[in-house]
Amino acid sequence: MTLQIRNLSIAYGQTQVISQINLTLHPSRTTGLIGRSGCGKSTLAKAMTGIIQAPQDTLFLNDEHFLPNPAQTGNTVHYMWQDPMASLSPFLNALDLISEPLKAIHKMPKKARQQRAHELLNMVELDPTCAAKRPHQLSGGQCQRIALARALAVKPQFLVLDEPLSALDLVTQEQVTSLLRKVRTEMHMGILIISHDLQTLAKLADDIAVMDGGRIVEHKKTQEFFAAPKFPVSQRFVEISKYSHMEHSN
Amino acid sequence: MAYVDTTSSLLISRGTKLIKGRTSFLLGGFFLSVFIVLAIGGEALAPNSPNQIDLLHRLSAPSLTYPLGTDHLGRCILSRLMVGTSLSLGTALATAGLILAIALPVGLLAALCKGWVDAVLMRVADIFLAFPMLVFALAIIGYLGASLTSAVVGVALAWWPSLARLVRTLTLDAASKQYVLASRQCGLKPLTIIRRHILPQILPPLLVVLSLEMAGLLLVLSSLSFLGLGAQPPAAEWGAMLNEARPFFAERPSVVLAPGLVITLAVLSFNLVGEGIRNQLDKRKPYQW
Ligand SMILES: Nc1ncnc2c1ncn2[C@@H]1O[C@H](COP(=O)(O)OP(=O)(O)OP(=O)(O)O)[C@@H](O)[C@H]1O
Ligand SMILES: [Mg+2]
Numbered sequence: 001m002t003l004q005i006r007n008l009s010i011a012y013g014q015t016q017v018i019s020q021i022n023l024t025l026h027p028s029r030t031t032g033l034i035g036r037s038g039c040g041k042s043t044l045a046k047a048m049t050g051i052i053q054a055p056q057d058t059l060f061l062n063d064e065h066f067l068p069n070p071a072q073t074g075n076t077v078h079y080m081w082q083d084p085m086a087s088l089s090p091f092l093n094a095l096d097l098i099s100e101p102l103k104a105i106h107k108m109p110k111k112a113r114q115q116r117a118h119e120l121l122n123m124v125e126l127d128p129t130c131a132a133k134r135p136h137q138l139s140g141g142q143c144q145r146i147a148l149a150r151a152l153a154v155k156p157q158f159l160v161l162d163e164p165l166s167a168l169d170l171v172t173q174e175q176v177t178s179l180l181r182k183v184r185t186e187m188h189m190g191i192l193i194i195s196h197d198l199q200t201l202a203k204l205a206d207d208i209a210v211m212d213g214g215r216i217v218e219h220k221k222t223q224e225f226f227a228a229p230k231f232p233v234s235q236r237f238v239e240i241s242k243y244s245h246m247e248h249s250n
Numbered sequence: 251m252a253y254v255d256t257t258s259s260l261l262i263s264r265g266t267k268l269i270k271g272r273t274s275f276l277l278g279g280f281f282l283s284v285f286i287v288l289a290i291g292g293e294a295l296a297p298n299s300p301n302q303i304d305l306l307h308r309l310s311a312p313s314l315t316y317p318l319g320t321d322h323l324g325r326c327i328l329s330r331l332m333v334g335t336s337l338s339l340g341t342a343l344a345t346a347g348l349i350l351a352i353a354l355p356v357g358l359l360a361a362l363c364k365g366w367v368d369a370v371l372m373r374v375a376d377i378f379l380a381f382p383m384l385v386f387a388l389a390i391i392g393y394l395g396a397s398l399t400s401a402v403v404g405v406a407l408a409w410w411p412s413l414a415r416l417v418r419t420l421t422l423d424a425a426s427k428q429y430v431l432a433s434r435q436c437g438l439k440p441l442t443i444i445r446r447h448i449l450p451q452i453l454p455p456l457l458v459v460l461s462l463e464m465a466g467l468l469l470v471l472s473s474l475s476f477l478g479l480g481a482q483p484p485a486a487e488w489g490a491m492l493n494e495a496r497p498f499f500a501e502r503p504s505v506v507l508a509p510g511l512v513i514t515l516a517v518l519s520f521n522l523v524g525e526g527i528r529n530q531l532d533k534r535k536p537y538q539w
Contacts, residue, residue, distance in 0.1 A: 035420050049435075051431065051435075061286055070431060070434045070435045071434045071435075071440075074434065074435035074436060075437060077433055079435065081428060081432060083428065086427075086428040086429065087428045087429050087431075087432040088429055088432070089429040089430075089432075089446070090429070090432060091446065091447065091450045092446070100436045101436035101437055102432060104436055104437035104438045104439070104442070105437035146478065150436065153436075154435070154436055154437070232348060
């Protein structure tokens with residue numbers, strides 16, 4: 001099962017934001033997407049998950065035409081929003097937020113749902129006291145982890161994470177990173193992770209794609225990428241993250 | 251000593267804090283609770299039976315037996331006003347409920363289905379809105395026959411379009427929130443999304459508007475009863491009492507003034523409470539849901 005993007009272009013009105021993107025996601029594999037702010041990463045992620053409509057003949061699931069639609073294909077390709085606070089309902093507490101997909105998609109009975117929700121909270125390193133709190137009573141990083149826990153509760157075939165670690169401290173980042181590594185293999189998910197931070201991608205991604213000006217300019221295996229970044233943007237990103245280059249040789 | 255708050259000054263400062271900026275709300279709330287008590291226990295509290303005719307004392311001045319005097323049939327005005335509370339406020343509430351029952355689904359459907367559903371529903375609402383409200387209500391009452399039920403139905407049918415438009419606007423805004431989209435991705439069914447994520451957003455402002463509309467409803471319903479198109483005699487209803495008393499205004503003004511004053515007071519208290527709730531909501535800080 002693969003999710004394939006072929007020649008995808010998106011324009012907001014007259015301005016072309018992404019053009020001729022080709023990208024393939026595989027199960028149990030993580031692709032990193034890096035690029036400067038405003039280059040169109042979120043737009044690509046939203047288009048491939050149906051949050052904004054992609055033109056026909058651009059998305060393929062197992063070589064078959066695929067038109068994502070949030071209401072129906074949320075458990076096939078799932079988008080975790082860049083702004084976690086805004087993507088969590090202010091009327092529900094953390095536990096209910098995580099329980100929602102368990103009930104709606106997986107039809108779990110109440111007991112099992114609660115237990116699983118607590119497990120997920122624990123998996124994303126959240127304190128049990130957060131369970132009864134609503135988003136505005138939580139910190140940005142806590143909200144981010146609740147959004148991640150909810151995305152994992154959905155258990156989609158392909159998960160698109162838009163800056164899932166941006167609000168976390170380095171220690172928590174480390175823990176969530178290892179969680180995501182575990183998830184990839186245990187849940188057989190194909191993951192696309194968007195980040196500004198090359199170090200994070202180095203630890204997580206099997207391959208790295210670099211976006212610039214709405215195009216994917218470079219897409220390589222992670223090690224090859226760090227060994228020989230070809231384009232100026234890629235070189236800059238690698239250069240800047242060199243301070244901790246030791247860790248990249250994994 | 252000067253630094254120490256005495257208990258009484260503490261109580262006073264607490265009191266002023268509570269009242270500050272809420273005087274109108276508290277005043278309205280006080281009157282409204284009096285009306286609610288009367289609506290529930292009017293019959294038991296009334297000094298006389300509301301329909302007891304005493305032809306020897308018709309149009310009498312206030313006295314100990316008849317604190318507000320009597321009407322043209324010698325019925326105790328105070329008792330009729332007290333007993334009439336439940337009918338008068340009840341019909342206004344029922345009308346508001348009926349309006350909400352029409353406007354809420356129509357507005358939600360229009361906003362969430364978009365496309366031709368939206369276009370059709372809103373054109374229908376426009377057609378209803380194009381008629382002057384009272385004329386429209388009168389037409390429906392003319393068709394159904396004069397009774398309190400047809401007054402309620404007529405007013406509700408004339409009144410729903412403006413509220414439906416408001417529901418539609420509020421829903422459009424509510425449904426475009428990121429967390430609503432996010433919950434669609436989590437597989438929630440449309441009805442669940444409406445119940446869990448849209449209604450909690452739109453109901454508070456709607457209830458404020460409706461509480462303000464209650465005043466208008468009370469007036470329209472009383473006017474209809476006054477015109478003889480709503481509650482029918484001998485029912486003790488404020489508007490109908492006004493209507494019945496009309497010919498005797500010159501003889502004893504209080505027969506007309508008493509129900510008029512009560513209607514004014516009820517309208518005022520609904521307005522004050524509605525304004526108060528709105529002020530409270532306007533004061534909330536961002537992120538303090
Ligand atoms: N709804 C929209 N209407 C018009 N233009 C938009 C819209 N959303 C995004 N854009 C523009 O499209 C471009 C790409 O935006 P996008 O959100 O995809 O960037 P990004 O790569 O995710 O940036 P960041 O790293 O800051 O999140 C930006 O220049 C932005 O101004
Ligand atoms: Mg973005």
